[in-house]
Amino acid sequence: MDEEPSNPESPDDAAxxxxxxxxxxxxATVTDGGLxxxxxxxxxxxxxxxxxLLEWAEPYDEILEDDDAPFYRWFVGGRLNxxxxxxxxxxxxxxxxxxxxxxxxxxxxRRTYTYHDLHREVSAVAAALRDLGVEEDDVVTCYxxxxxxxxxxxxxxxxxxxxxxxxxxxxxxxxxxxxMAGTDSSALVTCDGAFRxxxxxxQKRKADAALAELEAxxxxxxxxxxxxxxxxxxxxxxYDYGTLVERFDGADVPPVPRAATDPLFHIHTSxxxxxxxxxxxxxxxxxxxxxxxxxxxxxxxxGDTYWCTADLGWITGxxxxxxxxxxxxxxxxxxxxxxxxxxxxxxxxxxxxxxxxVFYTTPGVIRTFMKWGESFPAEHDRSSLxxxxxxGEPIGPDTWEWYHTHVxxxxxxxxxxxxxxxTGAILLSTIPGVDETKPGAAGPPLPGVxxxxxxxxxxxLPPGEPGYLTxxxxxxxxxxxxxxxxxxxxxxxxxQFSDRRADTWRYFTGDRAVVDEDGYVTIIGRADDVVxxxxxxLGTAELEAAITAVDGVTEAAAVAGSAGGDxxxxxxxxxxxxxxxxxxxxxxxxxxxxxxxxxxxxPAAVVFTPELPETHSGKTMYRVLESIVDDARLEDTxxxxxxxxxxxxxxxxxxx
Ligand code: 6R9
Numbered sequence: 031m032d033e034e035p036s037n038p039e040s041p042d043d044a045a046x047x048x049x050x051x052x053x054x055x056x057x058a059t060v061t062d063g064g065l066x067x068x069x070x071x072x073x074x075x076x077x078x079x080x081x082x083l084l085e086w087a088e089p090y091d092e093i094l095e096d097d098d099a100p101f102y103r104w105f106v107g108g109r110l111n112x113x114x115x116x117x118x119x120x121x122x123x124x125x126x127x128x129x130x131x132x133x134x135x136x137x138x139x140r141r142t143y144t145y146h147d148l149h150r151e152v153s154a155v156a157a158a159l160r161d162l163g164v165e166e167d168d169v170v171t172c173y174x175x176x177x178x179x180x181x182x183x184x185x186x187x188x189x190x191x192x193x194x195x196x197x198x199x200x201x202x203x204x205x206x207x208x209x210m211a212g213t214d215s216s217a218l219v220t221c222d223g224a225f226r227x228x229x230x231x232x233q234k235r236k237a238d239a240a241l242a243e244l245e246a247x248x249x250x251x252x253x254x255x256x257x258x259x260x261x262x263x264x265x266x267x268x269y270d271y272g273t274l275v276e277r278f279d280g281a282d283v284p285p286v287p288r289a290a291t292d293p294l295f296h297i298h299t300s301x302x303x304x305x306x307x308x309x310x311x312x313x314x315x316x317x318x319x320x321x322x323x324x325x326x327x328x329x330x331x332x333g334d335t336y337w338c339t340a341d342l343g344w345i346t347g348x349x350x351x352x353x354x355x356x357x358x359x360x361x362x363x364x365x366x367x368x369x370x371x372x373x374x375x376x377x378x379x380x381x382x383x384x385x386x387x388v389f390y391t392t393p394g395v396i397r398t399f400m401k402w403g404e405s406f407p408a409e410h411d412r413s414s415l416x417x418x419x420x421x422g423e424p425i426g427p428d429t430w431e432w433y434h435t436h437v438x439x440x441x442x443x444x445x446x447x448x449x450x451x452x453t454g455a456i457l458l459s460t461i462p463g464v465d466e467t468k469p470g471a472a473g474p475p476l477p478g479v480x481x482x483x484x485x486x487x488x489x490x491l492p493p494g495e496p497g498y499l500t501x502x503x504x505x506x507x508x509x510x511x512x513x514x515x516x517x518x519x520x521x522x523x524x525x526q527f528s529d530r531r532a533d534t535w536r537y538f539t540g541d542r543a544v545v546d547e548d549g550y551v552t553i554i555g556r557a558d559d560v561v562x563x564x565x566x567x568l569g570t571a572e573l574e575a576a577i578t579a580v581d582g583v584t585e586a587a588a589v590a591g592s593a594g595g596d597x598x599x600x601x602x603x604x605x606x607x608x609x610x611x612x613x614x615x616x617x618x619x620x621x622x623x624x625x626x627x628x629x630x631x632x633p634a635a636v637v638f639t640p641e642l643p644e645t646h647s648g649k650t651m652y653r654v655l656e657s658i659v660d661d662a663r664l665e666d667t668x669x670x671x672x673x674x675x676x677x678x679x680x681x682x683x684x685x686x
Contacts, residue, residue, distance in 0.1 A: 290314025
């Protein structure tokens with residue numbers, strides 16, 4: 031046997047980690063084990079607890095209005111401003127010199143913004159946007175990488191009641207065109223370029239290409255990221271960010287009170303059809319949800335140092351880089367660029383240097399750390415860490431154990447947080463000050479949240495039986511579509527499992543899941559990822575779950591391809607240990623698939639790869655694997671977090 035035991039902890043270590051878990055619980059903000067019962071009893075009034083974490087310009091009259099279900103309205107009658115909640119009120123609370131943002135640039139640059147600095151620059155940008163004609167309810171598209179100017183611009187928009195629409199900076203111009211046109215954007219904020227592993231990449235050229243495609247000209251603000259050595263020409267209606275900030279420095283722009291039900295921002299999901307869909311969140315409910323979960327799940331209090339690796343182009347960056355942690359008055363670390371540049375010590379140096387207490391990332395990033403090896407975290411002081419989080423896809427037990435042991439030293443609880451762009455905030459997770467964790471299971475629904483796993487006819491399934499994950503009660507940070515989006519939102523999320531005549535509404539998450547006797551939910555994967563082999567349609571989620579259950583397999587993706595003429599099933603997998611016996615593992619994977627779906631779908635090939643291609647938000651990119659199997663040309667790999675894997679996969683595939 032050349033395998034190491036999969037659980038490196040001895041019983042003594044395990045006892046030790048339980049002891050320190052209670053050390054976390056002793057200091058946690060939320061330790062009330064009766065919170066779920068209390069929320070159930072008082073629902074929906076319990077959500078006043080979340081609203082109480084915010085500063086309201088006018089109090090709300092009604093917590094939940096359901097006249098127009100499933101288009102629920104939260105905190106009706108209330109008015110508030112997001113920028114005021116994330117910035118101004120911390121000044122008033124005597125925290126003006128507390129650090130709000132610590133930015134670490136790709137080239138070793140560091141910038142620190144106190145809440146006072148943040149207030150000043152947010153106000154200046156807000157004044158500049160107004161000067162360029164942006165009004166309340168207008169939409170401003172942001173096409174920026176992880177620079178401080180991005181959260182600042184987002185907050186500047188919300189300060190004047192404009193909506194932001196952040197588009198991932200890695201997307202190509204046509205994606206920008208589509209998202210700007212789809213939101214009727216009145217302004218664009220972008221930058222001259224970005225450094226990619228040392229070389230300057232032209233971002234403005236992409237923005238200009240998109241602007242040329244749009245019908246109307248919109249004013250464009252350009253952040254100078256490349257410095258004076260890379261001169262950028264500004265065209266008509268294009269303005270330098272730094273010049274505007276100087277010009278409007280000291281401007282007094284009072285935050286515009288918005289109705290709680292007014293939209294706060296747009297963000298796009300890829301949607302099941304693959305077309306980007308415009309999603310919208312409402313000001314009051316979204317802020318209440320992100321603030322409350324930042325406190326309850328991430329245990330964030332003013333002054334806590336927190337680092338989330340997500341890009342701001344995704345919902346995780348909105349909810350848990352900007353709105354949640356800043357509304358809590360935390361110190362947010364923002365790291366530009368890749369975690370492996372200039373070398374693999376970077377993530378641990380960031381944690382060490384900044385004294386990061388709470389760290390939030392995706393299983394894909396953790397698997398990359400695993401591949402690099404435990405010596406990297408081991409060389410750095412991580413004693414500041416007290417809580418770890420994960421999001422975006424299921425975390426397998428091996429990855430969980432590694433995270434727990436080598437990042438958290440067996441003493442930091444892990445929160446496996448399940449949520450979606452549409453849900454706005456975390457809905458399934460353990461509360462680290464209260465609940466036991468089970469590796470691999472996201473956890474029970476948070477207080478006030480109700481979930482059910484159902485069969486295709488909507489009948490609730492008993493524990494242990496996999497089915498569709500639905501949400502049976504509305505929640506404050508829920509999607510709040512504009513009038514024109516209601517039709518498709520109904521069809522996509524509310525149609526399948528609701529009984530409209532009985533006015534009983536169930537939100538369909540699009541995920542498959544299984545719940546255990548204790549109410550902990552394990553996410554299996556997306557219900558719509560289906561492969562057709564022969565004439566059978568197979569859910570990839572269950573296949574992959576069966577494969578990753580094989581000891582020694584960390585991750586798997588199943589795709590259909592016609593490399594051999596007929597349509598066959600192909601499996602890509604990553605192995606827990608470099609030295610694992612591949613042939614034995616291959617055999618075990620084949621057996622697992624056959625046992626799951628029968629002999630007729632025995633995989634035509636099982637390919638071991640160091641990583642699966644994945645998006646920046648941590649989802650397996652099946653399109654890349656399909657194009658490799660079918661030897662098709664691959665367009666656009668820009669949405670990939672790990673583009674280097676494509677070449678490696680091609681080589682692995684060709685070498686059989
Ligand atoms: C926040 C975010 C949503 C989909 C969701 C599910 C998957 C998210 C997860 C998870 C297992 C978790 N997902 N968190 N799967 N465990 N803790 O990722 O939003 O990009 O909209 O994706 O991500 O499949 O339905 P979004």
